[in-house]
Amino acid sequence: MSLVYIIFGILxxxxxxxxxxxxxxxxxxxxxxxxxxxxxxxxxxxAGIPLIFGYILSFKGLQNIWVVSIVSIVSIxxxxxxxxxxxxxxxxxxxxxLGFVFGLIGFFCVLFIK
Numbered sequence: 001m002s003l004v005y006i007i008f009g010i011l012x013x014x015x016x017x018x019x020x021x022x023x024x025x026x027x028x029x030x031x032x033x034x035x036x037x038x039x040x041x042x043x044x045x046x047a048g049i050p051l052i053f054g055y056i057l058s059f060k061g062l063q064n065i066w067v068v069s070i071v072s073i074v075s076i077x078x079x080x081x082x083x084x085x086x087x088x089x090x091x092x093x094x095x096x097x098l099g100f101v102f103g104l105i106g107f108f109c110v111l112f113i114k
Contacts, residue, residue: 005061010071012054018083019047020064025087068081070110 023044030036038103050074058068081092090102 002061005057009054009056009058009061009068012050013058013068013072014054014075014079015047016051017072018046018056018079019052020044021076021079021083022036022087023047025083029087068111070107073108077107 023040027037027040030040055068055072059065060069062068077100081096084090085092
């Protein structure tokens with residue numbers, strides 16, 4: 001049962017983070033359209049639902065809020081560049097690429113170093 005909580009919780013966190021990031025990025029792209037910004041505000045509120053349930057389920061399975069927090073951060077670390085690239089079609093510069101790599105290193109440290 002614990003593994004089901006962990007897997008489903010992580011998937012819910014990833015979905016919620018991706019939805020929220022999408023709303024943020026689209027809002028920036030269409031900042032001159034108040035209707036679109038309000039629509040994204042609605043959807044970012046909906047994105048909070050899987051995030052909250054993902055945190056609850058992941059914590060129930062992992063019993064460690066720090067690991068759950070790192071899962072959330074890594075979800076952002078992966079989703080943000082992908083969504084940014086798909087919406088804006090911008091290639092990252094060296095600084096963001098290094099930040100991404102060091103973020104992944106930090107994630108693996110959390111997973112494998114006790």
